[in-house]
Amino acid sequence: MTSTQHTAPSTTSPAGNPIGFGRMLRKEDARFLRGQGHYLDDLVVPGMLHAAILRSPVAHARIVSIDTSQAEAHPKVRAVITGATLESLNLAWMPTLSADVQAVLATDKVRFQGQEVAMVVAEDKYSARDALELIDVEYDDLPPVVDARKALDPDAPVIRDDVEGRTDNHIFDWEAGDKARADEVFAAADVVVTQEMLYPRVHPAPMETCGTIASMDRVTGRLTVWSTNQAPHAHRTIYALVAGIPEHNIQIISPDIGGGFGNKVGIYPGYVLAVVGSILTGKPVKWVEDRGENLMSTSFARDYHMKGEIAATRDGRILGVRVDVLADHGAFNGTAQPTKFPAGFFHIFTGSYDLEAAYCKVTGVYTNKAPGGVAYACSFRITEAVYLVERMVDLLADELGADPAELRLKNLLRPEQFPYVSKTGWEYDSGDYPRALKKAMEIAGYDELRREQREKRERGELMGIGISFFTEGVGAGPRKHMDILGLGMADGCELRLHPTGKAQLRLSVQTQGQGHETTFAQIVSHELGIPPEDIDVIHGDTSNTPFGLGTYGSRSTPVSGAAAAVAAQRVRDKARVITAAALECSTDDLEWEQGRWYVKGDPSQGKTIAEVSMLAHGTLELPEGVEGHLDASVVYDPPNLTYPFGAYICVVDVDSGTGQVTVRRFIAVDDCGPRVNPMIVEGQVHGGLADGVGMALMQVIAFDEDGNCVGGSFMDYLLPTSMECPSWETGETVTPSPHHPLGLKGIGESATVGSPPAVVNAVIDALEPYGVRHADMPLTPANVWMAMQGRPMRTDLAVQ
The missing domain is CATH 3.30.365.10 (Aldehyde oxidase/xanthine dehydrogenase, molybdopterin binding domain)
Structure with a gap:
C-alpha cells in the first residue's frame, strides 16, 4: 500500500488554504493567540456561587464525626454538603467508568489522601476556601496500603469494606493468549530472559485543571452543566443515571479545554457536588480545583x-x-x-x-x-x-x-x-x-x-x-466489542450545507487542543471541495451535537474522522442525483472532480457543490424519493x-x-x-x-x-x-x-x-x-x- 491512494489535491481556497489534505494553519488559533478562548474559569453565570472541597489529610481512617456548624455560621456561606447530605438525597455513590462505585463524599471512612469529605458553597471562592478551615473532622487512623504487592497479603487492611462480603483487596484476574502453548514454547527455547519492572504512577497534569459550573432551573427542571470534559454525551448519560434527572433535561457544554490527555474523561465527585450545590441553593455553582487537588486526587495513569x-x-x-x-x-x-x-x-x-x-x-x-x-x-x-x-x-x-x-x-x-x-x-x-x-x-x-x-x-x-x-x-471500537457502562463506542456525525454552500459539521468528539476544528474541516473539504474556512465545526454541546463517547484513545480521526468522511460522501452522492436532475441527464453520465459534478466529455456542463446546495433548497423538481436540502447524518461503528x-x-x-x-x-x-x-x-x-x-x-x-x-x-x-x-x-x-x-x-x-x-x-x-x-x-x-x-x-x- 502507498500514500498515492489518498494524495492531497493541489488546489487552494481563496484564503490560500489547501482544498482537502495539506499543511494549513489551525482555524481555532486565531482566538487562542488573541486570548479570546472560552475556558471554564473564564465563565461567569449570573447569580453564580462558588464551591470548595474539604479533602482528607490522611490515606486511611474511619470518620468519627464531622462538625460543620462553624462553617455554616460563616456570613457568606450558603451551604455545607457532607456525605450525610448526599445520603438523604440518594446521591452518596456514583458509578465509575469501570462499573465500580465510588463515594461522592466519604461517609464511613476515607480511603486515600485527598478524598472528598465535604463541600462548602459560598458567595465567592475565597470565602468558600476560608470556610473549609471551620469544618472539624475527627478521624480514627487505620493502617494504609500503598504497595500493590502487599495489598493481597492475608493480613492487609481491607480497603473496600463498604462492599458486603468483601474480605480482601482483589479486584479482578484477567488473561489473554494461550498459556499452555506459551509454556511449551518456553520449555523448548534456547534462551529465556526474565525481568521484573515497574511502570510508575504518573499524571497527565493538563495546563487547565478540572472544573465545572452546574445550574439547575427549579422551574423547568433543566440542568445545564459547563465542564472541562472530554466526553460530554457520556457525562450527560451518567448524570441522568446518578441524579435521576431525565436525560433530555440535561445539557452538557464543554468549552475550550486546556489539555486533557485522558484526565478529563471521567466524572469526578466535584462535578456531582456542584450539581447538588445548585439543587440545594437554587443558584449556579462553580467549582474549579487547584493544582494540588488535580495532582493528588484526579485520575492517574500506569502504576x-x-x-x-x-x-x-x-x-x-x-x-x-x-x-x-x-x-x-x-x-x-x-x-x-x-x-x-x-x-x-x-x-x-x-x-x-x-x-x-x-x-x-x-x-x-x-x-x-x-x-x-x-x-x-x-x-x-x-x-x-x-x-x-x-x-x-x-x-x-x-x-x-x-x-x-x-x-x-x-x-x-x-x-x-x-x-x-x-x-x-x-x-x-x-x-x-x-x-x-x-x-x-x-x-x-x-x-x-x-x-x-x-x-x-x-x-x-x-x-x-x-x-x-x-x-x-x-x-x-467496534461497539460489539467495546463499551463503557454499556454505551457502545460508536460516534455520530451530522453534516449540513446551507443554501450558499457553506457547511456545518457537528461532532460527538471533543477537542482538548488537537486541532479538531481544522482537521475535520479538511476531511470534509477533501470529500466535497469546499474551502476549509467555509466549514464550521461544532462540538462540545450535547444539545447541538449527535451522541458519541468522546475523545480518548486516539479515536477522534479513526472513528469520528471516518464518520465525517462518510457523511461528506453521502452528501456528495445526493448532490450527484440533484445535479443529474438539474442537467436532465443520468447520474451515470456524471463524473466528479474537486468540488463539482460534470457531464462526461463536456466539463463545461456541471454544478459545483455550492450551486447544488442552492438547488436543493430551491424550487428544482427533485427525483422521487429525494428530499430537499443537502445534509447527511451518520453513526459510525468502526469495523x-x-x-x-x-x-x-x-x-x-x-x-x-x-x-x-x-x-x-x-x-x-x-x-x-x-x-x-x-x-x-x-x-x-x-x-x-x-x-x-x-x-x-x-x-x-x-x-x-x-x-x-x-x-x-x-x-x-x-x-x-x-x-x-x-x-x-x-x-x-x-x-x-x-x-x-x-x-x-x-x-x-x-x-x-x-x-x-x-x-x-x-x-x-x-x-x-x-x-x-x-x-x-x-x-x-x-x-x-x-x-x-x-x-x-x-x-x-x-x-x-
Missing part, C-alpha cells in the same frame, strides 16, 4: 508492576512472550477502559513481532491511593505493554550479544503478513515495519552513532543509543481498531559523576496513514515525545509509607521543558488502513507510547560498562547514580 519473559532461539528468532502484571487501581476502580477488557489492551504486549505464542495475566488490586487509571496519552494500557516488550527485546539482545536494531529487523512483522492476527486475537490492519525502522536508522546515521559510542567508551564517556518499535491499537506504528531512536549522554541524563538526539518515524494536516501531526508527535521524555526521566507520583502523596505540586512533580528536550528529528512512512474510508489511523498518542522505552533503552545502553541491565523509571540523576554504584566501569566492552 503497573510487571514481570516479563521472552523466549528465543540462539540465533535470535523471538518465539514467545509471557507477562504477569499487578495493576494498582487505587481506592476505587475508576479505570477508563472498555468493559470487556479490565486490563485494557494489554493484548498488545506481543508488540510488533511475529511470535509463536504469548500469554498474559493481569491482577487488579485496591490500594489507598487516588482512584482511576486514565488512558493518559495511550490507548488503554498499550503504553505499559509496549514499554515491557521493548525492554524485553533489548534485554534479549544483551543476552545474545546482538545489535538491538538488527534483532528487531529480524523479528518485525513483514508487509506481506498483513492483515496479521496476533497470538492474542487482534487483527493488525496494515504496515511495513522494517521500512520504518530502516528509515529511522538512516536519519539517525545508526552505524556512525555506534562508531562514536565505541570511541567515547574508550575515553570513559557514557553514551547510549536506544531503540523502540511500537504498534498501537486505536479507535476504541476494527486502526494500528498506527513507529520506530524511534534516542541518543543520550550520561554524566558518570552525577547520573544526569541528557537527551542529545531523538529520531521518530511514525506511520499514521495519510496525514490530513502534516503540521498538526508534527505538533502531536512533538508533544508526545516531550511527554515520554518526562515520564522516562522525571515524572512520578510517589507515596510514603503513611500514604502521603509525594508529588502533589510542580515543585515535586517535574515536567519536561525545552531545556530537557532536543530538537526532534521526525520522518514518516504511509500505509493506509484498509478499513477506514480515508485510510487514516490516528496519531495523538503514538509518541507517548513509543518514546519512554527508547529513552530507557538508551540510558541502560549507556550504562552497559557498569553491567547495569535494568533500572526503573523515572531515571532521575539519583536513580541512575545509584544503579552505577558498586560497579566499576569497564572501557574494554565491544559495542554491538
Whole structure:
C-alpha cells in the first residue's frame, strides 16, 4: 500500500488554504493567540456561587464525626454538603467508568489522601476556601496500603469494606493468549530472559485543571452543566443515571479545554457536588480545583508492576512472550477502559513481532491511593505493554550479544503478513515495519552513532543509543466489542450545507487542543471541495451535537474522522442525483472532480457543490424519493481498531559523576496513514515525545509509607521543558488502513507510547560498562547514580 491512494489535491481556497489534505494553519488559533478562548474559569453565570472541597489529610481512617456548624455560621456561606447530605438525597455513590462505585463524599471512612469529605458553597471562592478551615473532622487512623504487592497479603487492611462480603483487596484476574502453548514454547527455547519492572504512577497534569459550573432551573427542571470534559454525551448519560434527572433535561457544554490527555474523561465527585450545590441553593455553582487537588486526587495513569519473559532461539528468532502484571487501581476502580477488557489492551504486549505464542495475566488490586487509571496519552494500557516488550527485546539482545536494531529487523512483522492476527486475537490492519525502522536508522546515521559510542567508551564517556518499535491499537471500537457502562463506542456525525454552500459539521468528539476544528474541516473539504474556512465545526454541546463517547484513545480521526468522511460522501452522492436532475441527464453520465459534478466529455456542463446546495433548497423538481436540502447524518461503528506504528531512536549522554541524563538526539518515524494536516501531526508527535521524555526521566507520583502523596505540586512533580528536550528529528512512512474510508489511523498518542522505552533503552545502553541491565523509571540523576554504584566501569566492552 502507498500514500498515492489518498494524495492531497493541489488546489487552494481563496484564503490560500489547501482544498482537502495539506499543511494549513489551525482555524481555532486565531482566538487562542488573541486570548479570546472560552475556558471554564473564564465563565461567569449570573447569580453564580462558588464551591470548595474539604479533602482528607490522611490515606486511611474511619470518620468519627464531622462538625460543620462553624462553617455554616460563616456570613457568606450558603451551604455545607457532607456525605450525610448526599445520603438523604440518594446521591452518596456514583458509578465509575469501570462499573465500580465510588463515594461522592466519604461517609464511613476515607480511603486515600485527598478524598472528598465535604463541600462548602459560598458567595465567592475565597470565602468558600476560608470556610473549609471551620469544618472539624475527627478521624480514627487505620493502617494504609500503598504497595500493590502487599495489598493481597492475608493480613492487609481491607480497603473496600463498604462492599458486603468483601474480605480482601482483589479486584479482578484477567488473561489473554494461550498459556499452555506459551509454556511449551518456553520449555523448548534456547534462551529465556526474565525481568521484573515497574511502570510508575504518573499524571497527565493538563495546563487547565478540572472544573465545572452546574445550574439547575427549579422551574423547568433543566440542568445545564459547563465542564472541562472530554466526553460530554457520556457525562450527560451518567448524570441522568446518578441524579435521576431525565436525560433530555440535561445539557452538557464543554468549552475550550486546556489539555486533557485522558484526565478529563471521567466524572469526578466535584462535578456531582456542584450539581447538588445548585439543587440545594437554587443558584449556579462553580467549582474549579487547584493544582494540588488535580495532582493528588484526579485520575492517574500506569502504576503497573510487571514481570516479563521472552523466549528465543540462539540465533535470535523471538518465539514467545509471557507477562504477569499487578495493576494498582487505587481506592476505587475508576479505570477508563472498555468493559470487556479490565486490563485494557494489554493484548498488545506481543508488540510488533511475529511470535509463536504469548500469554498474559493481569491482577487488579485496591490500594489507598487516588482512584482511576486514565488512558493518559495511550490507548488503554498499550503504553505499559509496549514499554515491557521493548525492554524485553533489548534485554534479549544483551543476552545474545546482538545489535538491538538488527534483532528487531529480524523479528518485525513483514508487509506481506498483513492483515496479521496476533497470538492474542487482534487483527493488525496494515504496515511495513522494517521500512520504518530502516528509515529511522538512516536519519539517525545508526552505524556512525555506534562508531562514536565505541570511541567515547574508550575515553570513559557514557553514551547510549536506544531503540523502540511500537504498534498501537486505536479507535476504541467496534461497539460489539467495546463499551463503557454499556454505551457502545460508536460516534455520530451530522453534516449540513446551507443554501450558499457553506457547511456545518457537528461532532460527538471533543477537542482538548488537537486541532479538531481544522482537521475535520479538511476531511470534509477533501470529500466535497469546499474551502476549509467555509466549514464550521461544532462540538462540545450535547444539545447541538449527535451522541458519541468522546475523545480518548486516539479515536477522534479513526472513528469520528471516518464518520465525517462518510457523511461528506453521502452528501456528495445526493448532490450527484440533484445535479443529474438539474442537467436532465443520468447520474451515470456524471463524473466528479474537486468540488463539482460534470457531464462526461463536456466539463463545461456541471454544478459545483455550492450551486447544488442552492438547488436543493430551491424550487428544482427533485427525483422521487429525494428530499430537499443537502445534509447527511451518520453513526459510525468502526469495523476494527486502526494500528498506527513507529520506530524511534534516542541518543543520550550520561554524566558518570552525577547520573544526569541528557537527551542529545531523538529520531521518530511514525506511520499514521495519510496525514490530513502534516503540521498538526508534527505538533502531536512533538508533544508526545516531550511527554515520554518526562515520564522516562522525571515524572512520578510517589507515596510514603503513611500514604502521603509525594508529588502533589510542580515543585515535586517535574515536567519536561525545552531545556530537557532536543530538537526532534521526525520522518514518516504511509500505509493506509484498509478499513477506514480515508485510510487514516490516528496519531495523538503514538509518541507517548513509543518514546519512554527508547529513552530507557538508551540510558541502560549507556550504562552497559557498569553491567547495569535494568533500572526503573523515572531515571532521575539519583536513580541512575545509584544503579552505577558498586560497579566499576569497564572501557574494554565491544559495542554491538
